Amino acid sequence: MVNHARLRTALIAPVAAFAAMGAMTLVSPVHATTAESSVASATTRINHKDSLRDVRGASVESSDSLKRVRTNKTADITKLTATYGRKLVITSTTRRTMPKDQMGVVARLATSGSDYDYQVDYVRGFIGQGNVLQLSTNEYEPVTCAGLKVKRANAKHRVKIIVPARCIGEPTRVRVGAVTLVQKGDRLFIDDAFDNTSDGYTIALSRWLKRR
Numbered sequence: 001m002v003n004h005a006r007l008r009t010a011l012i013a014p015v016a017a018f019a020a021m022g023a024m025t026l027v028s029p030v031h032a033t034t035a036e037s038s039v040a041s042a043t044t045r046i047n048h049k050d051s052l053r054d055v056r057g058a059s060v061e062s063s064d065s066l067k068r069v070r071t072n073k074t075a076d077i078t079k080l081t082a083t084y085g086r087k088l089v090i091t092s093t094t095r096r097t098m099p100k101d102q103m104g105v106v107a108r109l110a111t112s113g114s115d116y117d118y119q120v121d122y123v124r125g126f127i128g129q130g131n132v133l134q135l136s137t138n139e140y141e142p143v144t145c146a147g148l149k150v151k152r153a154n155a156k157h158r159v160k161i162i163v164p165a166r167c168i169g170e171p172t173r174v175r176v177g178a179v180t181l182v183q184k185g186d187r188l189f190i191d192d193a194f195d196n197t198s199d200g201y202t203i204a205l206s207r208w209l210k211r212r
Contacts, residue, residue, distance in 0.1 A: 042173055043207060046081055048081070050078055050079060052076060056068055057190065060183065061186060066190065074096045074098050074099060074103070074182045075180045076095040076180075077092050077191045079093040080092050084173075087163060088162070088165060089163075090163075094159075094180060094191075095157065097154045097157045098159060101124045103123075104126055104181040104182075105122045107161050107177065108177045108178070109163070112171070116205070117138055118137060118168050119136050119138070120161055120163060122159070135168075145164065145167035147167070173210050175206050175209065176206050177193065179191060
């Protein structure tokens, strides 16, 4: 069983400000950060180009705030795409291939409003969690999901998360967001695909994505 409190404390909010909220405090619901949340502007494909050199980092154990780290390439998202049919497919591309371990991709999915409903954790070799691939609700309850997969294309610097629509209730539309996470020594590096000023607490969401 994944320790969700520990996972999110270490991955999404590594700074001491989060720890001060209590070891078992979980990440707050995600709120929309752009005007693209209108249902009328829904699309059948998300094809987002992220800013380069917008990775943010901090020491895992210090009280430092997250700061811009322009030199990290393995966590630096260049592009995020998503399509939604029988399966929701989210693909993140980074400037350099992510390492085989001490890395993670966390995706969030919203099926209504601005708050997320589901989260996918793909983690390898982080904070004693071992290798994790898990879908959970925004109440941090694990969801059994046959067909949940991750595919890596190292030559193309891509990580693809595949979520069957039946696992998230087959909504007519979704919004998606993702962060990449890489640990190197005692440093943690984070990049949010839709927010280049990420505070490490939330994951920004895309416009609405219609089911095809």
